[in-house]
Amino acid sequence: MEEPTADLIRAQLRRMRSAAGLSQEEFGRLLHYSASMVSSVETGTRPLDRVFLTRADEALKTGDLLTTLLKMAERESQPSWFRPWLEAERSARQLRYFNPSLVPGLLQTANYARMVLRFDSTRPHEEVEKQVAARLERQEILLRDRPPLVIAVIDESALRRRDAIMAEQLAHLLHMAELPHVQLHVIPADAGLHVGLSGPLALARSAEGGWVGHLENQLAGLVVDGEDAMATLLARWEGVRGVALPQTLSVALMKEVESQHGPQ
Template sequence: MSGGILEGDRNMGLIRAQLRRQRVLAGMNQDEFGKRTNYSASTVSAVETGTRAMDTPFAARADEVLETGGLFVSLLELARRDGQPRWFRPWLDAERAADQLRCYQPTLVPGLLQTEAYARAVIRCDDKLTDAQVEQRLAARMDRQSILNKDEPPQFVVVLDEIVIRRVDEAFHQALADQVHRLIELAERPNISIHIVPADIAIHVSLTGPFILAKTADGGWVGNLENQLGGIVVDKDDALATLLSRWETVRNEALSRRQSTELMKEVVKSWT
């Protein structure tokens, strides 16, 4: 992953330099630019120096004020893609093009459904990342979620083990409570279905690890497997057939959509 981080850092540095250049060419100091974009001068300074990650709303406002025709939004999207590990980039392309997504996670809320606080806590578990790299990865993860808000979003079916919504300690309590509330809200969308495998199902075939499947408009499937060293993009027919079979098995072990929502509500209620 270090190669992706270095490449992403370099590209983000070029974007920050271009932002400063365009701002100066427009005859604006940081204070004036901040007023025009509805950000404080300190925020503008933090973005330009890299102590705060540039996000899509900031890039969009910069494009409007500097009249750059979407330049910064486009550069930011490219930088985020290049900042991802090389093995992950084909999956990102498949994810964006998918009309169906099927995800099983035995340990964590999937990245596409994570709140900012939950995602930051998960990313910070990697103690090799600097604060700036954490924020860069966080921004990229939040940006990925935009596929669920498209005019024609993919159908996203998620299966989680019950432990995912119960793994909590005192320091993580509020972040998980907010995360489960978010899952309940998302489950109300017609294109998102969340199912819980109850804790009394002690053993099932998919406990060996998480996976996600994407179905594209042409009817083909692509899979992604996560592991401690990164992940594997799966596109071979026999491997995909195995994952699709595993999906059917674990989906059948899970509660219905309504039952899963009720269980999530009970979990949150038990904490209050």
Template sequence: MADVPGPVSDFIVGEIRRARGAGGMTQEAFGRGAGFSASHVSAVESGTRALTMDFIRGADRAFGNGGIFERLAVKLGTPSWFLPWLDAERGATQLRYFEPNLIPGLLQVEHYARVVLRSVDSLTDDEVEQRVKGRMSRQAILTGERPPQFVAVLDEAALRRTGDGIGGIMAQQVAHLIAMAELPHIHVHVIPLASGLHVGLSGPFALARSGGGVWVGHLENQLGGDVVDKDDEVATLQARWESVRNEALPRRQSIDLLKEVESHHGPQ
């Protein structure tokens, strides 16, 4: 299940530990109520095991507090609508991302992510920084011991976006894409502008394949997002994926295009 971003995790673990102590609960007794072994509880409290949303929900059950820790995690870290997708993303063996307008979150550099999140004017500066940290922490799945196969399809327009103060950021971002695309388990494909209109311009989507071979999808929109797990809807997204993938350049040609775009944006 999805890990909670580090700064949020440290705070919530400390609060859970204090609540357990105040309630006179041993790790074993707390674990029985939360649905985890005493050794698992000990590992989370000592920081040697990641805090997950499942553990947080278990803590709420053990304390019978009406879900206060889950609400705290959502408030401080990640929108509630995104949590189910984080679970799927974290456990995936294969990931497919299509983005017509932005760089996928798992491939964003910190400065680019901050600019994107600041475009949401309802977020405070603190909320932007928390989400930037959360986005950066998600990227650990791509560099772990057993990373998923990751394939991203981008529209060239997303790479050539310009504006006040964004040139250097885009140069840094494209350089990062090139470095990531050189890794054996990461494939970045670009749909050239010359392709014109294509089905992917209707919006971004993602697909995740679990270790058991089950695919789920994710759709994001202006109001939030939805996890797609019905067979017919997943099949539709798979068909859309094949369409946009076929519009894109092969891997090496895509990297060459990324290098050309990097030179266009100028020095970092």
């Protein structure tokens, strides 16, 4: 994480520790870390760590300054093509997601996200963990005081993957479905061919009423907001939503599938 915000975190950490009159050894004892750990975080030879910075905020009474900056650094680490969508997602009043093969990122557990991110076998473990943390940070919009309305459509095949993590993921989806601002719909396996099989899509509606779309492929993603493009994506969303089950039946199906995955 070589972005400017990461450098700022290290500089602020060193400055505030020194202002508190603490040596690296004394500071480490407060945080239950070694002096060498404190030194390696401050110099950048060790990646920034959320647990470390949470403890540092508490010890230095910074009001969550360091962990807030870490969230900014994690956003900087996202690919440039993805950042416009992140901004649209954070400020949206309504979000719509569809994926024909995976659970949408905003609804993934850490273990599910970790497995998806490991599809790229060249991605280092450290980078995977940063991306997992960034994905979980995105999900905080679901828990804020005025969350957006989230409507997600998931294909039944995505729920029936025979991976050990799926029981946990299904339990999480069922918990999310209990939130008043989250609507989950499942396209049943017998739905046949439908327009959603063309690929995943995500839509965000701003407070002003405008729409932004996001499309992904194997290499990157594309954010679109042109009138014609959005008209097409909104029509395709209606096609996807039209073949999905109502929420009550969708939840019943998810419970059935969860029972078949066995205990967590």
